[in-house]
Amino acid sequence: MKEKKESSRIVKPTYNGKTHASNPGFIPLSVFDKVTEWAGRLDRDDIGNSIILLNDEGVKFVEASVDGTLDEAVSFKPSASLLALHPCLKGVVELVQVQLTRVSLAKLKQKASSENSGPYRKPYSTFESLVAHLWRAITKSRAVDNSETTYVRISVNGRTRLNPRVPKDYFGNLVLWAFPSAKVKELLREPLPYAAKLIHDAVAKVNNNYFKSFIDFANYKVEEEDLVPTADMNKNSLCPNLEVDSWLRFPFYDLDFGGGCLYVFMPSYFPTEGMMFLLPSFIGDGSIDAFVPVFQDNLATFKQVCYSLD
Template sequence: MEVFRGESVMIKPYSVGGDHLSCKLVELSNLDLAAYPMYTKVLYAFQAPTPTTQALKEGLAKVLTHYRVLAGRYTKQQFNGHLAIDLNDEGAVLIQGKADGSIADTMPFLPSPLLLDLVPPTPPGVKELILVQITRFICGGLVIGIALHHHVADGHATFTFINSWGKAVRGESIQQPPWIHDRSLLKARDLPQQVFDHYEYNTIAHKKSPRQSIRSTKVFHFDGIFLDKLKSKVKQSNKEKKNYTTFEVLVAHLWKCISGARGLDGDLQTKASIPIDGRKRINPPIPEEYFGNVVYESWAQTTVSELINGSLDFVTELIHKSITKVDNDFIRSAIDFFELSKEITGPLELDDTTNVIATSWLRFPYYEFHFGMGKPVYVGPSMIRSEGLIILYDSYTKEGSVDVMVCLLEPHMAIFEQTCFQI
């Protein structure tokens, strides 16, 4: 199957200056700057009937009125050099494409070069903060690929915006409170106080994958029966009979399998980096509608030997502790730490052959994005190419299943495939 990209147009806000922002610049928060400097890319597939391209354009213009930051461009403030968004309303890119196949032929969108063709390209130098590609299939189906820059919004905010686009196309009103873009909700204290060690964001050396190494990206389907068995095994072996989440148990299992497949030296330190949404952890809580980053990348870490030889219960508890430590005091300390730092360095580097970065899309309401003609038949990430990155998301098959997209070096992937379904 081939995808042919055609016309590219710029979509500007329907009503310039129509949201609650009266300023010309929105300064990014410390948590925005700490996010990975990359585009989050997601695919939505719809069966026929689907809305017209004009309806999608008009809906995007309407929703950009409420999310003007996405129609702006990055700039640096003259007085402090901090990165900000210029609310110049230059717009978002919309690319129109055609595919010479059907949605049924493409399901379940397994990793392949086709996935890269269904999302907007984002080569170095791209200035737009959001790019959209609308690809129509010969069956009348539609795939929408979205690329949104991570400095602007985390996963929660990204899917909130996308769902608002669906509302705009359906003709529903979009009610946004005046503080939706107010970065002062996450500003440092007047007297910054770093109370905790935020080693996750210190500059350290990592073991990078050789550039010539061949990577393999695959999706693994874990059904509800497998997940229940995995959780039961952990609960039976831990003395306190803790009820760990599906995410905690599955990431612990995958971390063990990946480290075993890599054949790493047992004395090496290995880390599982986990993005933690702080909206409900901060006091007072950050409102759900807030559009920005409220994420802290927390680490679970141990030696390779302890990880592989330790029980699944032991590794799950490491994951659990790395998540629960991120509370109000911890996040406020992190914001102040970033304020005191001369330069904010990101968390674990991508393409790291020692560690794992586990991103969760579980329970995000991405299947609520629709145009009144039927919900998407598939939602998932585009093809990932960073070694050690895994993305967990609700399977299109539903029934409590979880799909995991994994990128590893090719020899390691062959071993991982043999062990990841063993309990």
């Protein structure tokens, strides 16, 4: 696949025909912005607090083309080949980059279906049963020692958990995490509902009181050495643990860029073993597509365990 950059330009907002607001200003970072390391043009105000600087410098918009059809250019599984469809990250000063890559149309439904379908689709009706099954399958394929403890880091949206509720379209960060854990021997020995209950109970505890206690805690001046990070984005393996990012409630298929709704939405290439993404299936039947990076040496065992009955 050969990709050609056609153009690159900075797109800026307009205010009544002007490219800059009369007073750009800034937005203070919330405690949730700070804990999730939210990206932005960051600065400090007069008293040293971190802020997002609203300087209207715009974002980079790149147009490109590929010498082939879409079914030739795009893998419907996360693949390093997808990185060719990303803007270059070297020497980037812009906050956001967007690349639009044009390709010829082709018959995609059959290709996408064949690449995404397994031997069969397991009929799990709840988030907890699905995650519990994948947790057990990955742990078994890793051949983790029975005496070890394994946990799943699950992001929890606070919009509907805080009282009063925060509007669903609130754009800022409002996420904390649940950490269901178990001894490996118990996770593999007990039936699936055991793991599902661990997940359900851990997520249920991240409630209104939990969010408000976090806000109270984060507003105190705590020495940096007293804090322990819960995620390291530089890792290429999370073993013996997992992380689940659920994108099930994002309305991807409601987006329309002028040519109708999206055909398929999926994660790009993110080679971190044990980092799972859950998305609404492009098939549109209400099912879930799970993207699960595992090491090649563990793949055969994972498939065998994942597609077996509990």
